[in-house]
Amino acid sequence: MPPRATLNVVVQDSTYKPLLSAQGTFYAKVGEHREVRLVYQGSTPTDSGAEFLRFEVPTDGLYRKPDGTAFGATDSILITVTVVDPKQFLFDFQPSGLQFSPSNPARLKVEYHYAQPDFNGDGTIDSRDAEIEAMLSLWRREPPDTLWFKTAAVRSVELEEFDADIFSFSQYAVAW
Template sequence: MLSNRLARLAVLLALPAALAACENPSGDDDFVPGEDLVFLRTGPDTPHLETYDTSFVAVKGEDAEVRIDYVNGEECLRFRLDDDSLLRRPNGTAFRDGDTVTIRIRVVDTGYFNFEFQPAGLRFDPDEPAELRVDYGRANPDYNGDGEVDGDDDDFDFGWWRQEQPGQPWQRIGSARVHDLTEVRAELEGFTRYALAGGN
């Protein structure tokens, strides 16, 4: 039990460095059409989610956390805010302590790890970003989509990609893949669509 706790602590301590190291090697300014990406699919035995559309009220000055679980109790998504994460509303006005905003998380496509976060344009403090975690343990093990489950899937580089508006190209963001926990984590500075994908 102690060794598990120490392992988790090591992961948390290493996360900032891992996020920086996992930036898109071609640069954050590069945008990729959706047809050039392979989006992680859910596996054939993946349970239904308890909800595909959830909302909660976030308060400036208070920590917040929301989860989307499978019906069997396994965690799919976890989204966290620190007390100072909320920075600006979509219209640019700054949050003050006690201000609230309703945050909505929607599953865009039930066959993929593809999520929409609203309100679009909400901004978080770069020094206290929001954190997004998704457990990909229920993903189809053919990560690269070539029709075979083999060593190429182990080497397939996937992470979080963002899309500002439907139909627009995607941009890779810094993310950390935690193999032992089958999680992919990212620190978010704003709201849009996010999906787990990799280059074809």
Template structure:
């Protein structure tokens, strides 16, 4: 039941928002963005990157895990999600493309998605889920987990930037605080991060 409610909320958000980036959200320089950090006691990641073949006509996904088996990140491409190749040409039925997700820094929630320039169907975008239960919940770094950290948690979002640019744009992810999960639709490939 909880998953059904989460999906309904995500669909409602998708219907009300456009996370294409610069046209809809103010830019924030890297120097002003607060990146979420992994808790120093968090289990290590099982792998710092993963790849899969996304194929037109088939649902495909990639999951990255911690060494203890907890899920860290999930990236889903629906069967009709592939739209434009990095060269701008359209995908044809049955075509595949290799997708790679790399954790840029294992201490922070920052990801690089390749191939750069890949675009997803505006009517059925790819979906990114990031679980932050192993984050350092002292978000402001003052040595105490308190009400200010709870306020910051409610502001967590997934952000995107086009390298080598240094400005980031908020995606408007759905934050399921009870399960410590962020869900966002992804329009194209670039760098992504969990921050506030």
């Protein structure tokens, strides 16, 4: 699929609970598996609910710092994952320029189970929405104003999720 200037980004279901937090941070450390998870609110506003996004850096996943230099044996780096708009499936990963191992990349899992099922926004959930759902993909771009590229990802229709290898940081979106 050719790159695109604009996307139709999937929207959160407004009848479901909001995200517990729209941002997560953690230190990725050479030689250690680390991850961050963003979740929906649980039964109370401070409880954790269903998972929305998981980002994992494997033990040997760090490759190059944003300045292009290699990581040392004891190095770590602060990673921030931000939901750009809590109403959309659009995410920003920082620090920009961070690279992951080509042989053991970072992993991103995004669950879209709580997406608005009326994908085209016409007020009716019908076969047109099913057609749109079948076209959903994971997309990436280097912000701020570059083209969107479809990213290789495994899509589980049953689980309503995308699972992808991540080789560098940028913005990602679930869209059609």
